[in-house]
Amino acid sequence: MPNLEEILEKYPFVQRDNLIPVLQDIQDEFGYLSEEAIVKVGKYLNLPTVKIYGLATFYHHFRFIAKGKYHIKICNGTSCHVNSNILIINELEKKLGIKDEEITKDGLFSLEETTCMAACGEGPVMAVNDKYFTHLTIEKVAEIIDSYKSMEE
Amino acid sequence: MSEKANFKYKDFLIENVLKLKSDKSEEEVVAKLNLLQRKKINKPVITVSINSSSIILGAQKLKTYIEEYLVDRNIDAEIIPVGSLGLSSLEPVISVQLPGKTRLFYKKVLPENVISILDGSFNNFIQEENILGQLKNDIQDTWEQVPFLDELAYFQNxxxxxxxxxxxxxxxxxxxxxxxxxxxxxxxxxxxxTPEEVCDIIENSMLRGRGGEGYLTGKKWKIAYETPGDQKYLICNAGESDPGAFMERLLIESDPHKVVEGIAISAYAIGAQKAYIYIESEYKLAIERVKNAITQAREFGLLGHDILESGYNLEIIIKKGAGAYVCGEETALISSLEGKRGRPHSKPPYPATKGLYNQPTVVNNVETLVNVPIIIEKGIEWYKSVGTKDSKGTKVFSISGKVEYNGLVEIEMGTKLRDVIFRVAGGMKNGKRFKAVHIGGPSGGSLTERHLDTLIDYESIMLTGVSLGSSGMVVLDEDNCIIDMVKYFMNFMQKESCGICIPCREGTRRMYEILDNISKRPKDENGHTTLQRFKGVMQLESLAEVLKDTSMCGLGKKASNPVLSTLKWFREEYEEHIFERNCEAGVCQELRTFEIDVDACTGCTLCAKKCPTGAIFGTAKNAHFIVQDKCIGCGICFDTCKFSAIISK
Amino acid sequence: MLIDIEVNNKKIQAKKGETILETLNRNGIKVPTLCRMEGFTPTGACRMCVVEAEGKSGLIPSCSYQIEEPIKIRTHSPRVIQARKMLVELLLSNHPDDCLYCASNGNCQLQDLAVELNIRERRISGEKTKSNLDQSSPGIVKDPAKCILCGRCVRVCEEVLDVSTFDFYKRGNKTAIVTSMNKDLNFSNCINCGQCLLVCPTGALYEKTNLDIVQQMLSNTDVTVIVQYSPSISVSIADELGLRSGKDINGVLNAVLRRIGFNKVFDTSFAADVAIFEQSAELADRIKNDENLPMMSSCCPGWIKHMEQSHPDMIDNVSTTKSPQQILGTLIKSYFAQREDISPEKIFSISIMPCTAKKFEAQREEMTHKGISDIDVVLTTRELLKLVKLYGVDAQSLDEEMPDIPFNTRSSAGKMVSVTGGVAEGVARTLNYHLTGEELSDIKITKLRGFKDRKEVSVKIGKQEIGIAVVSGIKSANKLIAEIREGKSDIHFIEIMACPGGCINGGGQAFNNDEKTLKTRSKTIYDLDDKEAINVAHKNSNLISLYDEFLGEQLSEKCIKLLHTKYSKRDVLL
Known part of the structure; x- marks a missing residue:
């Protein structure tokens, strides 16, 4: 894993318009933006940390807590919505005890609602890390989560 | 893909195809082109659609299976990735082409079908279950009893x-x-x-911006071209961000070079030497492909310094969005590119005079830009012959929801809405009744059955109170509730508003609450909250109007479109929810009521045990009853009862 | 170039490129605004200033719309009024209904607008944003529930102060204004200057009040309650007390404070003289030894905190002399207590300052010895006004009185410290005395006066050219410090004040801090300098006896112990 400095060095020009790309690179590498990272970026780009924090909280993709071992993305696009994905979201929340942008206490699961994943005919759709699940039902979701849980036991 | 490709035909393509140098015989040129266009091939070619939709359905794995199939059987064939035909719900799609024969397309191919499909194709036998059609080709033999692709209703229309x-x-x-x-x-x-000439061509072609209000693209370019500036910028807006649209994503994944070409011509026309593609960071495959396209174009001298000895320089830079619907608005997009919170700014000044880093900037969306090379290629007159009087060309939609085919469709401007839904997209799924079509995502509006004969062009659609903004088209059937749909968009908007201007930030939120209230059963409501709720309903329309009137940017101005259009076309459904407390479609859970059929109830007590609010009373082996005041309509009892004793009303 | 435009069916002339709002204001038409601030580029965010323009589909914001061609405008049509009203109602739907208990009651632009637009019933209601009251800071309370997200505090803190404590957080219905990483104010880089309070249109930012404890102490006969007031107070509140503005009401103020019930009343100007005297002695030493130059002033606690967190490399350059408030605080509990034979524990020492950072300064660790604080409580100018009302004191009927012995004399230099450039001018005068034993031939250094954010002058003292710089607003300070780091070396003394214009524009002042008021305040102070006989700190008679009787020489061991302090690097998220 490269350290933060190596990521920063890829941006030799201290310009504000590098801010989002820098943060994206950091998040790609570390999974989230830590306070330490924000402070370092601030020093590097000569920006107050509050400006970085303000910017990062504006955009949906930036997160400030680590992802779970299994990061679940559930599509909340229009088509999945009309295919009653709310039942699936409710089931996930119930099953995991967390909501959008949260992580379970044991660090196993984290949940993220996304916009359209481009599989509208197959909704409701979700992804666990890079594995996709389509045509979800309440039962199917429960099974999927249970199977991941049992893998950990 | 990242390793440096070996371009066998680079010189040929640049010299003989682009520059039309005549050092080769016509036959030689045609022969090479036929090979490259796969009209005439020397060994079998198999294509696998690798795009966001197909990957979810296992296309990557499929490709590996096919590779193994070929290795196992020692067959010398090429495997090529392609984008999407647009038929997302038929993914994964593969094609098989044998030398001398037309190309066959198969749909919904699963790994377990690979052997039978390929065995069949190689042995002149068609696997009927998966066959989609064949691609017409005048110099190759056709397959018998296989329909031509362009004869399928989906393509035909x-x-x-x-x-x-x-x-x-x-x-x-x-x-x-x-x-x-x-x-x-x-x-x-x-x-x-000259750049002016290109601006003229585009202006005269009457190409209108596909993203927003349908402003004449050429006119916008001219303003940017004529405004003095140290540097000018072209921005390709591939932010999409409509939560239910995937048009730009699939288009870039399927034909990234066309996007690059569109950008290049447009940048030249406005005098920009730097162009940006603003694309959602989640669109990993699209980013990868467009990045590759830019690298290749640079390799061919089509980007960079002194492009093909024309003296024109152009760099295209990819900027990944970080997830904000509002960044689809051009001034917000510019803020984001500058490394700031994506907040819009009051217009005027327009970006064409004062945009990125305060320089003249043109922001066009992907679809608009892709039109540009087509106009240049086919000419103004030809282009103007497509479409209606004021809306020229075609319009691409990503259609989804309760229709047979989900995916991309491109229709001539002026096509009837009905034809798109019932012919191109194959009509309603599962024989359900058509209820509504929602166009334009959270900034759009819903149309009803009586609008099915509306022509799809800027003016006609505008007359119904909906704008032809984004490319999302979602079809609803009788099982969908309009209030629920609007509530979904309002919820989306209250989260996505940039939060700066009061009407948008506070207004969307209150409108969401009002809608939420009418889709719920009043909970231990006293006179005061009833009054509040009633006042809310009274305010809904005027709130929507004020939002439209005072918001800073397009997002806020259009945020009330779903409400306004449905209030206009689905008023009865609102009234039903408000006055009768009834949701016909049964979507608004909390409006559902349940009763127990005393005769059918065996008194098993299961429902009473499961009821989350303790609304079911009764003793064992005696019929139970539901106290309506306590019931929240969750339906758990309904799902639990093994004797069908619970009736949903 | 002039353009004929039509407003409400009347023809008026607009200057090309001017905003609609500017044109309207020049022509006596008022349009409400919420997010707008004089001197800042408009953001067009609040939409309160919308007007109807012929040919435009939506309403347009008059604050940011520039007039480039003839236009027909209606500023108060039913459509416009309806829209504005709805906007205020929307804000109110997410606002607590506790105006009567609000710190900004009676001084709230949202309240004013609700009245102006005749909002008499709640038509829109709904869930309110949940938020936490942040009382962690000794100076400033942040109540996000009252925040209307106009962003003024963010802009002042960034564009004027260059401190950037606040920014917008998230978006949509979760939008808020937070400090870095959403920490409590006291753990942020906030320097407590209070400029954000001055621009906040509602009660979302206000000073942490200490009125309760002051009242308690006033009724406690067991303790001697002593008050001191900053030199800027007596030139800032004449209006509020119903007196003629533009007058120094020093004498009346003494009487008012005595009527409230304070046992002893002192003018901090005396301590300002002491501060000037010590500081210039320090400077004289540094010049002689050529070390730790340029010396930077230490009277502004906002600047001091900023220095500790952002420029710790400058710690040795900052004068170690305490601020006037802290000097008088120390003297009250030592010299005065001894003299009057009162145990320091039995003294409750209050200071009234135009400043919220002073509240922070008073509770600094270095300002407390053996459990006894130099200053027990700091009140702002605004809190003083409340106190006056609370105790029913009618200032108009009172005669002038003197402050109490032994601190009842001051020079005009001691008064001048409350305006930008004043400290530097006072220091220059006394520095001349320290270095040469003589007085400056021309004591008035006009180049150090006025509201420019940066002033520089070279003064001939003895045979030496002494460079003096004055900056107000942290932004200019940061710039100057950057230059010094890069090698600028012609400066010996820098006066730094966090608030633009100095303490007369402090974050604790009464809310009417417009340019005209500031000019009046400044003029009143400089008039004193012209009128009065004693213009230099070292000629203050009480100061001379203080040193004779108690402190000894300037910079003596006792002086160092009582009147000087130290600074240390502060770790906060910058």
């Missing part, structure tokens, strides 16, 4: 200009793109036309 290459050519190969006519328009303008 479309006019594919933008999507022409999609699903047919390898999006990772610049050679295939040039062989099929690509970059000709770009070379033509930089070698023959």
């Amino acid at each position: 479309q006019q594919r200009l933008i999507l022409k290459n999609c699903g047919f050519i390898n999006p990772e190969s610049i050679e295939e793109y040039i062989a099929s006519g690509g970059y000709k328009s770009f070379y033509k303008v930089i070698s023959k036309n």
Whole structure:
């Protein structure tokens, strides 16, 4: 894993318009933006940390807590919505005890609602890390989560 | 893909196809082009659609299976990735082409079908279950009893200009793109036309911006061209961000070079030497492919310094969005590119005079830009012959919801809404009744059955109170509730508003609450909250109007469109929810009521035990009853009862 | 170039490129605004200033719309009024209904607008944003529930102060204004200057009040309650007390404070003289030894905190002399207590300052010895006004009185410290005395006066050219410090004040801090300098006896112990 400095060095020009790309690179590498990272970026780009924090909280993709071992993305696009994905979201929340942008206490699961994943005919759709699940039902979701849980036991 | 490709035909394509140098015989040129266009091939070619939709359905794995199949049988064939035909719900799609024969397309191919499909194809036997059709080709033998693709209702009723290459050519190969006519328009303008002339051509073609209000693209370009500036910028807005649309995503994944060409011509026309593609960071495959396209174009001298000795320089930079719907608004997008919170700014000044870093900037969306090379190639007159009097060309939609085919469709402007839904998209799924079609996502509006004969063009659609903004088209059937749909968009908007201007930030939130209230059963409501709720309903319309009137940017101005359009066309459904506390579609859970059929109830007590609010009373072996005041309509009892004793009303 | 435009069916002339709002204001038409601030580029965010323009589909914001061609405008049409009203109602729907208990009651632009637009019933209601009251800071309370997200505090803190404590957080219905990483104010880089309070249109930012404890102490006969007031107070509140503005009401103020019930009343100007005297002695030493130059002033606690967190490399350059407030605080509990034979524990020492950072300064660790604080409580100017009302004191009927012995004399230099450039001018005068034993031939250094954010002058003292710089607003300070780091070396003394214009524009002042008021305040102070006989700190008679009787020489061991302090690097998120 490269350290933060190596990521920063890829941006030799201290310009504000590098801010989002820098943060994206950091998040790609570390999974989230830590306070330490924000402070370092601030020093590097000569920006107050509050400006970085303000910017990062504006955009949906930036997160400030680590992802779970299994990061679940559930599509909340229009088509999945009309295919009653709310039942699936409710089931996930119930099953995991967390909501959008949260992580379970044991660090196993984290949940993220996304916009359209481009599989509208197959909704409701979700992804666990890079594995996709389509045509979800309440039962199917429960099974999927249970199977991941049992893998950990 | 990242390793440096070996371009066998680079010189040929640049010299003989783009620059039309005549050092080779016509036969030689045609022969090479036929090979590159796969009209005539020397060994079997198998294509696998690799795009966001197909990957979810296992296309990557499928490709591995096919590779193994070929290795196992020692068959010398090429495997090529392609984008999407647009038929997302039929993914994964593969095609098989044997030398001398037309190309066969198979749909919904699963790993377990691979052997039978390929065995069949190689042995002149068609696997009927998966066959989609064959691609017409005048110099090759056709397959018998296989329909031609363009005879399928899906293709027949479309006019594919933008999507022409999609699903047919390898999006990772610049050679295939040039062989099929690509970059000709770009070379033509930089070698023959001045920027003003290009602006004129586009203005005269009457091309209108596909993203927003349908402003004349050429006019916008001219303003940017004529405004003095140290540097000018072209921004390709591939932010999409409509939560239910995937048009730009699939288009870029399927034909990235066309997007690059569109950007290049447009940048030349406004005098920009730097262009940006603003694309959602989640669109990993699209980013990868467009990045590759830019690298290849640079390799071919089509980007960079002194492009094909024209003296024109252009760099295209990819900027990844970080997830904000509002960044689809051009001034917010510019803030984001500058490394700031994506907040919009009051217009005027417009970006064309004062945009990125305060320089003249043109922001166009992907679909608009892809039209540009087509206009240059086919000419103004031809282009103007497509479409209606004021809306020229075609329109691409990503259609989804309760229709047979989900995916991309491209229709000539002026096509009836009915034809799109019932012919192109195959009509309603599962024989359900059509209820509504929602166009334009959270900023759009819903139309009803009586609008099915409306023509799809800027003016006609505008007359219904809906704008032809984004490309999302979602079809609803009788099982969907309009209030629920609008509530979904309002919820989306209250989260996505940039939060700066009061009407948008506070207004969307209150409108969401009002809608939420009417889709719920009043909970231990006293006189005061009833009054509040009633006042809310009274305010809904005027709130929506004030939002439209006072919001700073397009997002806020259009945020009330779903409410306004449905209040207009689905008023009865609102009234039903408000006055009768009833949701016909049964979507608004909390409005559902349940009763116990005393005769059917065995008194098993299961429902009473499961009821989350303790609304069911009764003793064992005696019929139970539901106290309506306590019931929240969750339906758990209904799902639990093994004796069908619970009746939903 | 002039353009004929039509407003409400009347023809008026607009200057090309001017905003609609500017044109309207010049022509006596008022349009409400919320997010707008004089001197800042408009953001067009609040939409309160919308007007109807012929040919435009939506309403347009008059604050940011520039007039480039003839236009027909209606500023108060039913459509416009309806829209404005709805906007205020929307804000109110997410606002607590506790105006009567609000710190900004009677001084709230949202309240004013609700009245102006005749909002008499709640038509829109709904869930309110949940938020936490942040009382962690000794100076400033942040109540996000009252925040209307106009962003003024963010802009002042960034564009004027260059401190950037606040920014917008998230978006949509979760939008808020937070400090870095959403920490409590006291753990942020906030320097407590209070400029954000001055621009906040509602009660979302206000000073942490200490009135309760002051009242308690006033009724406690067991303790001697002593008050001191900053030199800027007596030139800032004449209006509020119903007196003629533009007058120094020093004498009346003494009487008012005595009527409230304070046992002893002192003018901090005396301590300002002491501060000038010590500081210039320090400077004289540094010049002689050529070390730690340029010396930077230490009277502004906002600047001091900023220095500790952002410029710790400058710690040795900052004068170690305490601020006037802290000097008088120390003297009250030592010299005065001894003299009057009162145990320091039995003294409750209050200071009234135009400043919220002073509240922070008073509770600094270095300002407390053996459990006894130099200053027990700091009140702002605004809190003083409340106190006056609370105790029913009618200032108009009172005669002038003197402050109490032994601190009842001051020079005009001691008064001048409350305006930008004043400290530097006072220091220059006394520095001349320290270095040469003589007085400056021309004591008035006009180049150090006025509201420019940066002033520089070279003064000939003895045979030496002494460079003096004055900056107000942290932004200019940061710039100057950057230059010094890069090698600028012609400066010996820098006066730094966090608030633009100095303490007369402090974050604790009464809310009417417009340019005209500031000019009046400044003029009143400089008039004193012209009128009065004693213009230099070292001629203050009480100061001379203080040193004779108690402190000894300037910079003596006792002086160092009582009147000087130290600074240390502060770790906060910058």
